[in-house]
Each structure stands twice: as C-alpha cells, then as structure tokens.
Amino acid sequence: MGKNVVSRERVEVEVGFIGVACNRIVNAASWGPCDLVAFGAHHTVAIFSPQKASILATLPGHKDHVNCVEWLPRHRLNVKDDSVADEEFLLSGSADGVIMLWGHRTSTDKWRNALHLSTAHEKSVTCISGMTLSGLDALFVSTSSDGTVRIWKLRLPAQAGGSCSVALLQSINVGVRVMVAVTLAFLPRNSEYIILAMGGLDNQIHLYVGTALGQFVPACELKGHQDWIRSLDFSRPIIESASECLLLASSSQDRNIRLWKITPKEVLILDNHPTQFPSLKMFIEGPVFRMGKETWQVSFESLLVGHEDWVYSVRWQPPVDDDFETTDKDKSLCVLSSSMDRTMMIWRPQPKSGIWMNEVSVGELSHSALGFYGGTWGPRGDSILAHGFSGSFHLWKNTGKGKADWQPQLAPSGHFGPVVDVAWAKNGEFLLSGSHDQTTRVFACWDWSKQDVAIKERSWHEIARPQVHGHDINCIAIVQRHGNHQYASGAEEKVARIFEAPTAFLDTLLCTTGGNRKGPEEIDRKEMQILGANMSALGLSQKPIYAQDYGNSATENLNSSLDTFEAFPSALPSVLAEPPLEEHLAQNTLWPESHKLYGHGNELYSMCSNYSGSLLATACKAQSASVAEIWLWDTSSWRGVGCLQSHTLTITQMEFSHNDHFLLSVSRDRHFSVFQRGIPGEVEGPAPYSLLVNAEAHKRIIWTCSWSHCDKYFATGSRDKSVKIWALVEAENKVAVKHVSTFPLFRSSVTALAWSPQAGSKDYVLAVGLETGLIELWNGTSGDMTPNGGYTMGKLDFSCLMQFDVNLCHVGSVNRLIWKILGSKSDCEDSTHTPNASSTLVQLASCGADHAVRIFNVKLQL
Template identity: 30%
Template sequence: MDMLLAFVSSLGDQMPFWWGTMKDFFTSITDKINHLNSSSVAPCAQIKTHSHAVSALVEHDGIIVTGSSDMKLKLWNLPELDNTNESSGGLILEFTQKQVIDTGKRFPIALAMSKLPGTSVQLLAVGLTDTKIRVFVASGSQFAEAAVLQGHEDWIKALDFSLLYTAEDGISYITLASGSQDGTIRLWDIRQAPEAVDKPTKGDLDDQLLDAFEASLGEVGAEETGRQISMKQHIVKVTDGERAYNFHITLDALLIGHDAGVTDVTWMPSPNSRILLSTSVDSSVILWSSSDSTSQIWTNRYRFGDVGGQRLGGFVGGLWVDANQAVAFGWNGSFRRWNYVNDQWHEVQAVTGHSAPVHGIDWEPSGRYFISASLDQTVRIHGPVEDRWTEIARAQTHGYDCIQACFLSDLRFASISDEKVARVFDAPGAFVRLASVLGLRSTDEDVSARPVAANVPPLGLSNKALSEDNVEQSVNSLERAPYEAELASVTLWPEIEKIFGHGYESISLAVSRSKALIATTCKATTAKHAVVRLYDSQSFKPFGTPLEGHTLTITRVAFSKDDEFILAGGKDRTWHLWKRNEDGGYSNFIAGKGHARVKIWDATGDQSKLQKPLANLKMEQPATAACFSSIQSDGRILMAIGLETGEVQIYASELPFEQWKLMLRFPPNVTHIDQIRQLAWRPSPEGLFLASCSDDGSVRVMEITQ
C-alpha cells in the first residue's frame, strides 16, 4: 500500500482519529466541490485519550498533542507507518503516551507546534481559557514551560507558527500569531539571542519594572482593553545535542482590524511570504502583510466576507489551499473561497451543504433538480451545474427545524417544519432566470408575472415577495451558480399559502404523483390526531375527511405511483393502506402489524393478496428507508434500501417480484455514516440516479451503471 498522506482529526468526543490514505486520494479543494476519492481513505487508529471532550489538537514531526476539558494536555508519539501492518480497514497503529501536562483549572482551546530556528528542538504554544499563552520547549523526552506571553485581554482562540524566515542580516526566525476574543492579533518574534544570558541582568529588572508600569496603565485605561503593548524579551534557554542556545520571544506587532473576536489565524504556506490570514465572528476575512521581511509595520492588505455584519455567527476558521487560494468556513457548515488572479482576489465557488440532519428530499417532476429539508432550518435546491451537483437556491430559511419538502410543480413546493402548519412556496423570477442560465430550464419563459425575489422581515417567519424596485440589480444578473453569501440572502422563494388543520407539530408530508393532493401528518398521542389529512393542491382546502386508523404518530405517508393507494406507518407499530374510491376520496383498505424486516406486498388486487407478502428480506441492520424505481428496459425493477448505519443496498427483481437479488452494496466510504432518512430515484430517462439524505447532515446523488 502506498501511503501518500495522513492526518488527524477529532469530533470532540474524547477520541481523536488518525487517518491514512492509500492511493488516488483526492483531486484537491481546487476542484471546487472538494471531491474525495474516498475509496482510498481509511481510519488507522482511534485513540481513547481523555475522560472529557477533546478541545484542541495538533500534530507536528511525529508528536500528537491533545487538549481536553479534563484540564490536561497529553502528548503522543506517532508510530512509524509500517506498510506491512495492514488490516481490512487500513493500517493498525499503536500510539504511546509521551507526557501528561496538567493545566490547572483552565483547559486548552488552541495549540500550535514548530521548531526553534536552526535547531531540532520542538516548540509548543498553548492557549488556555485565560488571557495568556504558555510556551513549552522540548527538553530531552519531555516538554517544559519556558515562557508565558501576556497582552491579550480575552481567551486566545487561535495560534499558528509561521514558516522559517531569513532576514536580510542572515538571521533566521519564526513568528507566532495569536488571535483572541478581544478582537486583536498579536505577532511574536522568535529568534536566537545574540548573547547568552546566564542570570538576571539589569535589563531583566528593567523589563519587570516596565511590565509593572504597563499593567498600572492598563488599570487606569481599562476601556482600552486588548491594546496594551509590552516590549519585554522572554529568554528561552535550550540544548540541542551538546550545544546550548538562547532565544528571545518579543512582541513584533499588534494587529487591530476585526470588529469582534478572532476565530482563526493561519500563515500562507509559502517560504518568505509573510502573509497572515485571519477570520472573525464579524463575518470578515483579513489578509495581513508587512512591507518587507524586516519591517514591523503590518497592514490590512485585503478584506473579504460581509463588511459590517455578523451573519450566522461569522467565520469559525480559515485555511490556505495554496498561495493563491484562501478558504473560510462558518458555524453553519458553509465555505467561501477566494482565488488570486491577475493581482486581484475574486470569490469563486466553494463547498455548500446542510449543517444538521437532513430528513427529506424530493425530485422536481422531470428530474432536473431536487429539494432537501434539514433540521438546520433551511430548504435547499440542488442541480447539476458543469457536471457536478451544486446548491442553486436556498428557498426557505426558517425559524423552525425543516422536516420535509415536496414539489407541487417544477416551480412550486410545499414544506413542513416543527410547527402546526404546512407552507407553500412559488419560484421567484430570479430563480427562473438563473435556472435558464444554468441550462436547467428553457430560456423563453415569461417571468413578468412573478415577484423578482423574496426576503424574511425582521421577527418574521414567512418569506415575503419583493418587486423589482425593492431588490438589488445583482439578483437578476447572476450568470453562474450563487456563492454562499448570495444563497443566504437573495435566493429565497416567496411564500404564497399556509395550510392549517393539525393540532400538533407536523411529522410527514407527501404529494400525489398527479400533484393534485397534499397529505400531511402530525405528532399524536391519541387516535384523534393520528390521522392523514388531505388537501387540494390548487385551493389548499381540505379534501375529504381525515384518514383514520392509527393510534399514535404517523411517521411516514406516501402515495402509490398511480395514486390508487395511500400508505402510512406509525409509532403504534402498524401500517395502514387506504384505497381510492369512485368519488376520488380514500377509504380504509387493509392494515397490518409492524415488523423488523423488509417485506414486499402485492396491492394490485383485493385484500386477499395482501394477506401474505411476496417477499421477505432480512437485513443485517434495521432498514430506515426504501424506494422502488420505475420498471427498467430489461423488465426488472430496482429497490433501494437505506439502513440505520448509513449503508445503501440495491435489490433487483422481475415479475412476479417474488425473488429479489442483492445487486449492489454501497461501500461505507462512499455512502452515509448515520441513519438514512429518505431515498428517491431520479425521474429522468438520462441514466439511473439515486438521491439519499441522512442524519449525518449530507445529501448524496449516486449514479448507478448496470
């Protein structure tokens, strides 16, 4: 096995993972969607490190450092990647604990590691839940505290060491950047001292007096928090082999530019390019640089993001893809990316997606795009753009968790959330124009009768329509898929109707194949509320009487392909089937008990055919979703089954559909990692595509070739 890359990660659940990649790892983030060839990624080890959640983690030169809310730092030796020690899941690595450092009553929230210039001595910077930076240096096999850097007035949230720089005088040095919740960034210069210091000198006493004086100034001018500057030189003495070195750490610059707390700092990965990227909860990204390699004057060269706003908590972090690409990511899981081209920075397409479990998906009637609803309180529309699936609209941004969304037509959908009403939305003119530009619709449609866009008023829950006079020109001028900032602000669909009827929060939603009826269910603890309510999709008025039979919450409702039947399953461990009458209404046809298997039934005749299932499939794990495809050209029908573990399996059968054969089992590294919520085959003759959504927060589209 060829080991090309390895990395370490943590979910904050006490167990960091060490990942290894074997071959064909990835095409890189520059491919816009960050497509992973995940068949080559496998976890090598899972380490039980702490008794509480992991709060910080860093790896450098064979050492992993983990910090936790159990008030401890733990250092681990990274084993050699032995290619002969393999298993079916990848490598098996055994980590040995190197050292434990007690951090008292504070826990680590930021870590960074490097080497002292010109030596092999490792350096560790630690930011705890206070205002100080602890600097540790390796002494033999252990790390010892060597200096405490003060100046920030709030918690240090980010630390990063620069690459090794060489000044004009030939002296090599590194710079430690620290970002704090006080909104400032401090740069600490670390270089070899010109002379050895064996004992305190008058200069040290002067430094102590200067620090005391500056502290007294801070007490007098408390309103200038985070702005106090100390020029004290912190002396660090180390031994590398048989040679002793003295280094000093001094404050090089204080960077002020963010309007709120700094969340991340990271140096450009380019030798002798002193450019620092910083992100903040003020929704901005700033690139800082000095005029030359020796200057202590740092300036704000470029500023990205949303100036003057704090959308959705701002940015939580940032990184460099390379010297010409920068990425920032937010609390809601979104990414924004900028490219440096022709001496200018330009925003380009980045990764988007839900940030919470996704409970519902549905295809547009002709399969040109699909919709997804998530507990992150958004409903999003995704379509194929330049041979990849991309979010093209964020149609609903709600104040309640979104449960399900279904298309009523190609430009209208209904959705339910954790509330008692269902809502209906109609596409604005801006979406119709954008879909035409992206090749998803015809280009000759008249949109003059449609509102241009929509917005959500302050303290409101409903998307209100906007006319041409009330929107920015940029809404109608998009010639590409929207970026994250545009998705969150200008791609909403106006709400045209609310559907009332249930007494408790909605649970399930379905639309008939003819798009004439809407079916909804709600939470229920009695038979009175455990009903399926039908509505006309044109007038949005109740259709017929509620369908009774269940005694507890109905968790899923669905129409048959010909709308002849309505099927529902509930928490009362029963399923009910209603059949259409001559007058168009539905009446109870048959009911059955719940089971722990996948059973296929014949509903083409009378009740006698439903007394016994056609087939009975026993799954290795509980099945949580299933979906039939249309009949294929070879006469077969496909059934996709989603499991509680996130796995998807494809079965095939021919008439009379009594024998089902497992055709395909999606490998775990290309499918979901949590419970499958819904599966949906694409209603398109152009290939065989299956969409899936899961509690892992992702939506996936798989193309299946036979």
C-alpha cells in the same frame, strides 16, 4: 476510497454528488499541501477540491463529531526528501477523544485509515498541531477538554500503504483551565530543539521547549490577552539583522491579535550560570528561557487591532514557491485572521516602518453569515478559505497581477443539520432537500461545457435556497401539478407552507442545462410577475418581489419599492450564469410563499403529493386517533377536501400509488393503512379516499413505506429490523392486501425504502436504508402471475443484490431514499454509463442524519 465506484456482477454504483456542511467549530477545516481541503462533517472527514468546487469523498470511522483536522505537513516546504513515499497524511480528532490518521495515495487518489487511537484522550479533542521531523518521522500535539496536552511521536511508512506506528512521549496536565490552541516549530538557529506554544482558558500563552526524543519542559508564560486564546501559529524562520528569529501569532476572544518574536540571545556566563537577575530591562524586552547551552528571548512585537468580534484563527502565509510571481520570500510574510465579525483580514508589515497594517479585508454581508470559525491559506498562498457559523465555506483568490485583487470563488455547500427529506422535481431537473437547519435547498447539475472555466465536466451544485425558516423543517413534498414548480414544507409549527418558483430561478435553471428545458411541458410565464422573494425581518413569511417593482436599476428601485423596516437585508434576485456563491444563496434565491394551510393541531411531521398533482396529504405528530388524521388539500384552491382517520399515533410516512388510486400510510402505532380512491360524484373537485385496510404489520414503529413502480406491491420497513412486502389482490370485486414476503432481519432498524422506477418485466429492485447509514439493493423476481381483474398477485423471491460500500454511505440514519430515471446528458451520468437493451441507468438520492445529501448513479443489468 478512490473514485467512489463499486461494481458487482449485475449492478454498478458511483457517487455522483455529496453535499454536506462543515462542523461549526474552530479548527474543523485544513487546506493541505496536495491542494485538497479536509474538514469535519458530522462524524466523518470530508475532502473537497477547491478547483472543482465539489466534495470528493467522506472518510467514515469516527463515532462522534469531528472537531479538528490537520495535514502532515500543513504546507510543503522547498526542501525535497526523496525518501518520502507517494502518500499524504491527515490527522483528525473527534468529540469522543479519538484521533485517527488517514493516508492519501496521490497517484491513485485512494484513501485509507492508517491509524486509530481509540484512547488518545478521555474527552473531546479540541486541537491538533503537527510537524514533520524527516521523511519518515513526525511529531504532533493534541489538546483536549480532559485537561491534558499530549505529545506523540509518529513513524510513517517508507512505502505507500505501509503500516504506521505512534508512541505517546508526554502528557502535560493543565488542570481545569484547559488548552484549546497549540502549535509547534523548531527553535531558530537550532534544528534540534522544538518549541511548543499552547493557550486556552487562562488567557496566557505557555511556551514549552524540548526535543523529539525527550520531555518538554516549561520555558515561560506570555501575558497580554484579556480573554480566552483561540488560535496560535508559528511562522517559518525569518532573517532579521543577520540573525534568525521566529514569530508567534496569537488570537483571542478579546478581539485582538498579538505577535511575539523569539530570537537567540547572547548572555554572560559566570560560574556556569547565566545572568538572569530580574531587571527593568528584562521586563521591557520580555522573558528569557534556556535550552541546553543556548538562550532565547521572547519579546512582544505588535498588537493588531481591527476586528470587532472574537478572533477565532490566525495563520501565517505558507512559503511561496520559486515559480510563484515573486522570488522575494520575505514579501509573503503576512498573517491571515478570521473573526466572528464576518471578516477575514490579511496583515503585513510596512517595508519602511515595519508597522503591521491591515492590507486586505474580505467577508460576507449576508444576514445568515454569522461569523467565521476559522480561516486557512491555500498551499500557494494566493487563496484563502473560511468556514462559517452556518457550516458554509467562503473562498477568495488573488486574481491580480502585481497587486492584490481578491475575488470570491465557488465552494461546495450543504446542510449543517440532519436532512430529513429529499424530493426530485417533477421533471427531474433538480433535487430539493429539507433539514433541521431550518432551510430547504435546491441542487442541480450544472453543464460547464459552454463556459470558459477550468471545470469542463458536469457537476452538481446548490443553485437556490428557497426557504430560510424559523423552525426545523420536518418534511417536504414537490407538487406534481401542471405549470410552475411548487413545493410544500412542514416544520415545527402547525402550518404547511406552499412555495412557488420565481422567474429568476426558472431562468437560472435554464442555464444549468445550456438553455434546453427538459420535461413534457413548458412553464407558461406570461402571467408570472414574481422575480424573487424577500424575508421579512420580524416574521417568517417570504414576501414576493415583483418584476415591475424591480426596475432597470436593481438596487435603487428595489430598495425604494420595499419597506426597509420589514425587509432586511434587501434581496437582489437575478439570473445566474454560474452556480451562486454562499452570500447570494442565503438571501437572493428565496422563493415566495403563496399559501399557508391551517388545520393541524400539532407540528407537521409527514406529507406527500399525488402523481397527478391534484392533492396534497399532510399529517402531524399525534398521540391520539383524533389528532392522527390525514388532511387532504386541493392544490388548485388549497382548500381542505377531507380528513382520513385510521391511526392512533404519529404517521411517519405517506405515499400515493403511481396511478393515484391508493394512499399508503405507516405509523408509530405499528400499523399501515391503505386508502382507496372513491368514484367522483357530482361535486366538483378530487374524489375522496376511504379506508380500505388497516393492519398491524410489525412489532415496532414502522418508519417507512414505498410503492412498486407497477403499484401491485408495497413495502414497509420498521424499527424491528424487518422489511415486509405486501400485494394488492382482487377477490369478489374487492381489493384486498396480502402479505407476500419478509426479508431476513437486518442488523439495525430500517428507516428508508424506495422501489426502483424501472426494472425488468418480472424484476423489482428495492433500495433499503438503515439506521446505521448503510444502503442495500434487493432484487425481487416474480413467478407466474395470473391476471385477476386488473390486479395480480405472485410470489416475489428477494435476494440481496448489492450492499453499498461503507465509504459511500451515510454514517447516520438514512431518512429518505428516492429514485429517478436518467434520460439525458444533463443528468450528470458518467460517459461509461451507456444504457443498452439489458441495462437500466437510474439515480438514487439519499439524505441522512449525518447532514449529508448524496446522489448515486446506479447501472442495473437485469
């Protein structure tokens, strides 16, 4: 799990990009002391670097959604322990009650699964909080919807890579009012006793005290919140009036934050019993609890009011290092809160009065930022990170010297729903993806070499979000015609929508490659007047924003030219010199919708464009032959030019041959169909297609199909776990289809296929995606072929060339695979990937039900 590179004798695979969003749940992200952020992404734990703004790895192992992650320790203290091994540890809990421990070797940047607790809880794990007792011992607490709170003792290895052990110390039954927040700390003035605070659905904070070896016993309950408690966090010990105390921050769905102070208390001892008779003074000062021979008192410190919606998280600022700007550690005593009102606030006590005030407030104004599920500090205390309702990250950094100046920073992004389709741009400049999260996204490789930034290498980032739809998107297709970038999308509606790139996107695309446009053709923009698009408030259409209406003053002229009742919020498209932030992506990078294609009777399910760009084929969900028809559209006028009937159930995938002579379709009816292009007649427009063959190919649903780069072969993959290869042969001046080869059965359904666009003269490479998320490369070698009128047939002997490492693959069904030949430096190839006479450098893009988009750099030596 290190550099994400896997090599075999004739092939080398490296992960070039991972795009995925954070799970939309509280406690799903944590920023560790090694300056890496861990977050739950579907069934995996994803790791990203805030400095590179890119996801480095995903850790598979969970079988359900990852709900919470926690670093051990959460923040590195100033105490150095030489016995600590060169390994960081991370805890994660999932919705199926499993807790896993991950080890990260910092020197080699490798990850391992150190521990797997398959029966940690009977139901979903909701929160994990841990603390280190020494260099080799740790304690962590987990809460669950099964009504228990469990305390675990963890033994860490003395050497990196060693074995770990865990023991269950105690299980606390809390009943039907489950706990969803928990935190641990040492009691002030005593490093032997530990205090545990937990809160949840009963609106109360429950304090327990104990030791690392013994049982925790109830201490007291703190009342005050009027709704569910969502987050708890203890501060580090602080000195106040020559006495050490501890602060507890709690946040609730009542929109308030409460601070509680825990201080040692001297009590009178009479006959070995403390004087704790109920009194008005004790009611005012707060409850008192005792552990051993010492007594502590909990008092209400402050009420922080400022958020307008549920406050999902509170976090104390980590201890500031000595080499940071200030040496006064008390100045870093502040708390960070995040709320569903789309803001994060930093609260700090005033030096003179001690009153807690909101010092910093940051947030997002985008209509898609529907609140923050959690917030966390960076290890140095100068950065804050929030994850939102759409799974997006929002990062700010204090760039001011001597005063607070919080500026937004670039963070990775991705889909928060299953990704159903991906497509390369016609010149390979970007990758377009569509998802059930109702968005399409454009990912491109950004060249940082000419910019004064810390990131010097090329890296992939999301540069546009062309479509923010009201329906789950089922399919997309890049239109390959001459001119501007266009794509079609089909969703859970009967309409296909056509989108065209605005000038703001085209200029931004130039910035990704340093101003050097690739491809054989230039886009003529003399007649292009559309700068961007805006989403209407009461509809789904994205209306164009014209350059002449935009004017010199962006905000004033745009707002005056648009109907503010129909367009909210007002989009401000602009040329970007660096990858956009989430707020800009959500509303300022839309593409205008140019056409709607009506005709289908059900929701669209599959589509494709031919390679000349003259035709678009679409199909919808169907349960009868009359509905399971393929509509062909002329892309020059966007008028229907014909319907093709062959299947009786939903067509799952279609693909044109590279020479556009054939159209291949596969269906749930277990048949494939090949349509052949006819000879154009006197009628203007593209030539219609006619059915060449319809054959039953598999025993179960056929999910996927793909043409080889020479158009002599095509492959079909099915739920029956098989892949079959078919060849086009010509006999008696007619083209026929014959079965050539069948792969050995796979362990799961075959859901995606893609032939490599370039291989040897007799070599073929086929990428196979499985329902389990795994990807395999198969190599087919053809024997002697006899030319026969333009089409040839030869036997293909296939063998497995490579199985991608499970750590590089998806953990959900692979929905689409698509290749691209690397042709220039802007394609983000590694410097070690230098093509030679016997090697081919290609990129394989994949998407899956695990919400992820992945790009693999593949070096073939055939």
